[in-house]
Amino acid sequence: MKTLSRRAKTVSAVLTAFVVLGSPTALLASPDRTKVAEAPATEAEPPLPTPPEPAPAAAPVEVVPVPVAPPALPVAPAREATAVAGSPPAPPEPAAVATPVTEIGFQRLPGSAYPEPQTRGLKYSSLWLTFHGLQWPYLPAKIGRDRFVVGLSGWGWLDTSYATFRPWGADSNAVGADTQTYWKQQGRMLLRVTPTYSFDNWFVQGQVELVGTEDQTIERSSVGGADTDDLWLRVGQWNVWDFMIGRFEGWEVFHLGLGLDQNTFERQGAVLSSDFSQIQFYGLTDNQFRPSGAAGNFAIHYYPLPYLRFEGLATVGSAGGGPEVATRPVAILDFGWLKLKGGVEWQRITSQQTTSEAETTSRGVGGAVQFVFEPHIEFGFNAAQGTVEAIGGTGQKDPQNSYTRTSYGGFANFSNGSAKHPVLFGVGGMFTRDVDQNNKANPNIVDNYWLWQSFVAVQYVMFEQLYIKLVGSYSRAHFLEAGTTATVYDDDGYSARLRFSFYF
Amino acid sequence: MRKATTLVGLMLLALGASARAEESAPVPAAPPPPVVIVPVVPVPPPPVVVTPPPAVPIELPLRRLEVGVSFLGMAAGSLTTPSGATTASADALFAYGVSLSVSYRVIAGLTLGIAPQAIFNVGYKQDPGGFGGAPPAATKEYDLMARIAYLVPVAEAVTLYAEVLPGFSQLGQSGGGNASGPVVAFDVGAAMDMTERLFINLGFGYQKGFQSLKVMDTTYDSRVNFVRAQLGVGTRF
Numbered sequence: 105m106k107t108l109s110r111r112a113k114t115v116s117a118v119l120t121a122f123v124v125l126g127s128p129t130a131l132l133a134s135p136d137r138t139k140v141a142e143a144p145a146t147e148a149e150p151p152l153p154t155p156p157e158p159a160p161a162a163a164p165v166e167v168v169p170v171p172v173a174p175p176a177l178p179v180a181p182a183r184e185a186t187a188v189a190g191s192p193p194a195p196p197e198p199a200a201v202a203t204p205v206t207e208i209g210f211q212r213l214p215g216s217a218y219p220e221p222q223t224r225g226l227k228y229s230s231l232w233l234t235f236h237g238l239q240w241p242y243l244p245a246k247i248g249r250d251r252f253v254v255g256l257s258g259w260g261w262l263d264t265s266y267a268t269f270r271p272w273g274a275d276s277n278a279v280g281a282d283t284q285t286y287w288k289q290q291g292r293m294l295l296r297v298t299p300t301y302s303f304d305n306w307f308v309q310g311q312v313e314l315v316g317t318e319d320q321t322i323e324r325s326s327v328g329g330a331d332t333d334d335l336w337l338r339v340g341q342w343n344v345w346d347f348m349i350g351r352f353e354g355w356e357v358f359h360l361g362l363g364l365d366q367n368t369f370e371r372q373g374a375v376l377s378s379d380f381s382q383i384q385f386y387g388l389t390d391n392q393f394r395p396s397g398a399a400g401n402f403a404i405h406y407y408p409l410p411y412l413r414f415e416g417l418a419t420v421g422s423a424g425g426g427p428e429v430a431t432r433p434v435a436i437l438d439f440g441w442l443k444l445k446g447g448v449e450w451q452r453i454t455s456q457q458t459t460s461e462a463e464t465t466s467r468g469v470g471g472a473v474q475f476v477f478e479p480h481i482e483f484g485f486n487a488a489q490g491t492v493e494a495i496g497g498t499g500q501k502d503p504q505n506s507y508t509r510t511s512y513g514g515f516a517n518f519s520n521g522s523a524k525h526p527v528l529f530g531v532g533g534m535f536t537r538d539v540d541q542n543n544k545a546n547p548n549i550v551d552n553y554w555l556w557q558s559f560v561a562v563q564y565v566m567f568e569q570l571y572i573k574l575v576g577s578y579s580r581a582h583f584l585e586a587g588t589t590a591t592v593y594d595d596d597g598y599s600a601r602l603r604f605s606f607y608f
Numbered sequence: 609m610r611k612a613t614t615l616v617g618l619m620l621l622a623l624g625a626s627a628r629a630e631e632s633a634p635v636p637a638a639p640p641p642p643v644v645i646v647p648v649v650p651v652p653p654p655p656v657v658v659t660p661p662p663a664v665p666i667e668l669p670l671r672r673l674e675v676g677v678s679f680l681g682m683a684a685g686s687l688t689t690p691s692g693a694t695t696a697s698a699d700a701l702f703a704y705g706v707s708l709s710v711s712y713r714v715i716a717g718l719t720l721g722i723a724p725q726a727i728f729n730v731g732y733k734q735d736p737g738g739f740g741g742a743p744p745a746a747t748k749e750y751d752l753m754a755r756i757a758y759l760v761p762v763a764e765a766v767t768l769y770a771e772v773l774p775g776f777s778q779l780g781q782s783g784g785g786n787a788s789g790p791v792v793a794f795d796v797g798a799a800m801d802m803t804e805r806l807f808i809n810l811g812f813g814y815q816k817g818f819q820s821l822k823v824m825d826t827t828y829d830s831r832v833n834f835v836r837a838q839l840g841v842g843t844r845f
Contacts, residue, residue, distance in 0.1 A: 270684070270699055272733040274740075480802045518808050520800045525763030529800060529810050531839055558681075560810060560837055562798065564763075576812065576837065578683055578702060594733070596702060598684055598835075 212608070213257040213298070217241040221410055222440030226482050226519045228526050228565045230362050231474060233607075236443060237355045237413035237436045239405070243309070244342050245302035252301045258608055260293025262318070265601035267369040269376060273593025275585070281378035282595050290367065291318035293606075294333055302342075309338045311352075333394060340405070348403045351394050354417045355434045357445045357472050358387025358486040361515025362530025363559030363575045365603070370577030373557045374597030380583050381553045385536045386509040387488050388470035390451050391419050391432040399423035411438050419451070426462075428453045443484075446471035461499040466492045470511075479521030486534070487512040504551065507540035513557075526565045533558035542586045552584040571605040666761045669801065669844055672713040676809065676842025680705035680725060682834035687732055689744070689781070690821060690828035696736035700832055701746060703729045707838070709755055717759035723773055725751045730779065730832055747780030749817075749832065751791050765801035769811070770794075779819045779830060787830035789819035795838060805845075811838040 218235075219242045225231025245251045264287075271282035293316045300309045313333035332351065340346025364371045375383055395401070399421020406414045412435075419430040434447030448469045455462040470488025475481075494505035513534030520527045537554040559577040566572065579597040584590050685700030705728060711721025731746025753775030760768045777791035797811020817831040 268684075270733075272699065518800060518802065520763065520765035522764035522766075525766065527763055527766045527798070527800060529798075529808060560839060562810060578681060578837075580702060596684075596733075 209252075210254045210256060213241050213243075213255045217243055217255060217257075222438055223476050223478060225474075225476050226478060226480070226517055226521075226528070228563070228571070229482060229517045229519060229528055230515075230530065231359060231476065231482050231484070231517065234356055234359065236438050236445075237405070237415060237434075239340075239342060239346060239407075241298045241300070241309075241311075242342065243298070243300040243302060244307070245304065250301070250303040252299070255298035255300060256295070257298070258293070258295040258313070259606060260291065260316075261603055261605040262289065262291035263365075263368060263601050263603045264289045265369055265599055267597060267599035269374060269595055269597045271374075271593060271595035273583075275380075275583070275591050275593040278379060278583070278593050282376050284376065286369070288369075289318070292316070292367075296334070305341045305344065307338075307340065307342060307346075311336055311338075336401075343407050343410070345407065346405045348405065349400065351400050352403075353394055354392040354401070354403070354432050355413075355415045355436065355445075355447075356392065357434060357447055357470050358385075358389070358488065358511075359472060359474060359484050359515060360486075360513075360534070361484075361532035361559075362517060362528065362561035362563055362573065363515075363532055363577060364534065364557060365575075368575075368601055369597065369599035370557060370559050370575060370579065370601070372597075373555050373579040374581040374595040375555060375579075376595070379581070379595070380585050381538060381551065383509075383536060383538050383553045383555045383581065385511040385513075385534045385555070385557065386468065386470075386490050387486055387511055388432070388434070388447050388449055388468055388490075390466045390468060390490070391417065391430045391449050395419060395421055395423040395428075397421060397423035399428055411440075412436070413438065415447075422456070423453075426453050426456045441476050441478075443474040443476070444471070445474070449490075455497065457497075460497040462495060462497040464492060464494045464505070466490060480519055481516070483514065483516035485512075485514040501541075503541035503544065505540070507538050507551075509536065509538045511536040528561075528563040530561040530563065531559065540586075545587045546589070549584075549586045549590050551586045554582045556580045569607055571603070571607070573603045573605070575599075575601045575603070577601075666763060668713070668717060668759055668761050668767065669804075669807075671805065671844035673845040674709070674711045674713075674719070674721070674807075674842050675845070676709045676711075676807075676840045678707040678709070678809070678838045678840030680707055680727065681837040681839075682727055682730075682815070683837065685730075685832055685834040687730070687736070687832045689732075689736065689830050690823065691737055695829050698736040699733045700834070701729055701731050701733055703727050703731075703746075703749075703834065705749075707840070709840075709842070711755055711757065713759065717769075719755070719757040719759060719769075721755040721757075723753045723755040723775075725753065727751070727834075731782070744782035747782055749777060749779045751775050751777045753791070753793065759799075762798075767799045767801075768796070769799060769809070770796045771811075771813075773815075777817055777819050779817065779832060781821065781830065785821065787819040787821035789817065789831070791815065791817045791819070793836060795836070797838060799842075805843045807842055807844065809838070809840045809842065811840075812836070813838070 217240060219238045219240055224234060224236060241255050241257065243251070243253050243255055266287055268285045269282050271279045273279055294313045296311065296313045298309060298311045300307060311334045315331040315333055317331060334352050336348055336350030336352045338346050338348040399419055401417055401419050403415055403417040415434045417432045419428060421428055428451065430449065430451035432447060432449035434445065437444040449467070451466040453464045468488060468490025472484055472486045474484035489508065489510045491508050492506060494502035496502045511534060513532065515530065515532035518529040534557045535554065540551045543550045557577065557579045559575050561573055561575040563571060563573040577599045581595045583594070584592050682703035682705060685703060686697060687700040688695050688697040705726050707723055707725035709721055709723040711719045713719045727749040729746045730749050732743040735741045735743050753773040755771055755773055757769050757771035762768050773793040775791050777789060779787045781787060793813055793815035795811040795813030797809055799807050799809040801807045813836050815836050816833045819831045821828050821830040
């Protein structure tokens with residue numbers, strides 16, 4: 105203990121000496137020390153950007169010499185700090201003004217990083233928050249300059265929701281299990297970091313979305329550690345083409361409106377884990393969302409015209425319990441007021457065991473049409489159909505897991521068009537039917553399920569960045585289970601949800 | 609240990625002294641570096657340029673006569689009907705309907721009018737007797753209601769409203785005939801102007817029926833209650 109005490113005293117003495125010596129050192133080292141003495145206290149630490157690093161510190165940054173004008177907000181050069189009576193003549197102007205430079209820095213993504221060559225939708229609406237295949241964050245080089253920028257952005261939301269399920273029908277076990285009520289709060293917040301190097305019209309860009317979660321009951325968060333949404337690299341030419349690899353979402357085809365958000369009761373519908381089928385809407389969505397396992401995407405984007413965009417997406421990995429390969433080409437024709445979106449997809453998941461013949465092949469086709477009539481109305485319609493063919497481990501057909509799914513629906517958003525107090529109403533609905541080939545017990549009866557999901561929503565935006573949204577929903581699910589006779593039951597689900605979102 | 613600490617201290621002192629000596633010297637004209645990194649890019653404007661919009665007066669619409677039509681979603685219902693010598697109650701199916709309203713704003717935000725409505729698919733989810741049989745066929749309900757509403761403008765082109773709709777109802781019976789009696793609904797919601805004349809509205813509320821059915825000389829309750837959602841469009845004159 106004595107040793108520790110003595111050591112602490114010694115360290116304290118050394119640190120004290122260092123601080124005493126260091127303080128005048130810092131003062132003397134300050135290029136503005138003369139001004140500090142004269143200026144009011146509030147100006148002693150002007151909020152200027154960080155001074156430029158000496159050349160060696162810039163070594164890790166790949167610098168491409170490009171002649172540029174002096175920076176707009178330079179830190180006061182050293183000669184200004186000594187420009188007082190009796191001081192030596194000013195030294196020669198540093199060569200920095202005329203030397204080639206490259207811009208680097210952190211920046212919050214500016215408005216121009218969110219491209220809108222045509223209207224994306226009513227301001228603050230769900231469609232407006234969609235990029236319709238555009239390259240974003242859009243951080244091109246300035247004319248005559250290369251540019252390296254680490255863009256910062258992100259968003260977060262917190263949902264407080266209530267849901268109740270009221271089933272009825274002939275399957276007493278299912279009815280009993282489905283009679284449930286929930287209160288739930290969950291949230292998700294992410295910081296999006298987008299390093300971008302641009303020169304001429306070219307760019308190299310990466311993006312990681314660092315995620316904090318509150319519940320959400322999804323697999324990646326269940327590990328309890330840090331999570332990511334996006335994690336990708338991209339290279340290409342702005343508004344011409346790019347190649348992208350990593351974890352990201354494919355282009356959206358189905359647009360759902362102000363409701364049916366991910367990880368919500370209205371998105372889940374009146375379907376619980378105890379139900380015979382986990383029916384969900386199909387909107388060309390087998391390969392749209394980020395893969396959940398050790399799988400990732402490759403994509404080529406091509407922009408032949410300002411209003412025509414293509415995505416060729418492929419997925420490779422082990423995401424669904426076995427090796428997976430998939431492709432999902434999508435095209436978007438975007439005239440602003442009219443948007444047409446369509447695509448097809450194919451996915452095959454085989455068994456990890458090479459001796460097994462088990463495989464599941466999914467196919468689908470879908471499209472959407474959306475209209476935007478600024479500043480008050482936007483609406484759209486969606487339709488898609490897909491099939492799933494399942495083969496068991498010994499090569500036999502699996503009729504219960506081989507099915508056809510069909511979804512169609514639409515949405516509409518209405519805005520008051522106010523810049524100061526933007527209010528939006530939203531309505532939407534989606535109908536989905538799954539029919540499998542499970543007719544073993546009775547050749548005339550197969551499993552047949554349908555799901556109706558609908559919502560109404562009101563949204564208000566404060567300070568142009570805080571979104572407050574109230575969503576009420578109704579869903580009904582119908583389950584017909586095949587057997588020697590059909591067993592039928594239904595479930596009604598009601599939910600209300602208040603969401604606070606912050607986009608930054 | 610003491611020697612080591614002293615040594616570290618001396619090193620720090622030496623470094624500090626050296627730094628002081630170097631940094632207190634007149635700033636020399638540094639040789640031009642081969643490449644100079646421009647300082648951090650100035651913080652750009654936020655994604656959405658915040659410019660104070662021109663002040664827009666928040667006030668009630670000038671036009672006082674409103675005609676509207678609404679879609680009604682009648683959810684989480686509870687239905688009571690005669691069953692033998694008594695009555696039976698059970699959950700009702702999700703019903704839907706349509707409402708027409710004609711209202712006139714008489715003073716300040718107070719609006720009076722009428723709002724007849726028709727509701728379809730009024731029926732049980734399952735046999736209310738609990739025998740496992742098929743439920744009675746769904747029927748219709750017709751309500752003639754008065755509308756007493758109060759409007760409060762809260763934002764540009766947005767008006768909140770609360771309304772009470774007392775009225776008289778006729779509820780069809782699956783076996784024929786009609787139950788009838790008072791009905792009342794309460795709603796709160798918001799209306800948004802699309803143009804000077806056109807508006808849409810969205811509201812939620814509750815509707816309670818007090819209908820009854822007279823069989824022989826006996827009166828039975830035959831009523832239905834719903835949580836109601838209202839999505840409408842209208843025009844002002």
